[in-house]
Amino acid sequence: MSTQMMKAVQQHAFGGPEVLSYEDAxxxxxxxxxxxxxxxxxxxxxxxxxxxxxxxxxxxSGGPRSAFP
Incomplete structure (x- = not known):
C-alpha cells in the first residue's frame, strides 16, 4: 500500500518567512x-x-490594536 502525498507549507525552525517551506507531506x-x-x-x-x-x-493589552509592537 503506497502512502498518498499532499503539498504543505511547513515550519521546522523559528524565524522569518524564509523558514517556511513548501514541500510534500x-x-x-x-x-x-x-x-x-x-x-x-x-x-x-x-x-x-x-x-x-x-x-x-x-x-x-487593553485593546486589540495596542497588542502589536
Missing amino acids: PMPVLQAGEVLVQVHAVGVNPPDSYLRDGYQQLPR
Whole structure:
C-alpha cells in the first residue's frame, strides 16, 4: 500500500518567512468522525508571525490594536 502525498507549507525552525517551506507531506490518516478539508487560501494575522518568529507569549493589552509592537 503506497502512502498518498499532499503539498504543505511547513515550519521546522523559528524565524522569518524564509523558514517556511513548501514541500510534500504524507496525507493524514483519518479517524472515525474526522474530515479532510482542502484549503485554497488562509489569513495570516500579526500574532501568527510572532509565533513563527519564536515569541513565547504575546504582550497583554487593553485593546486589540495596542497588542502589536
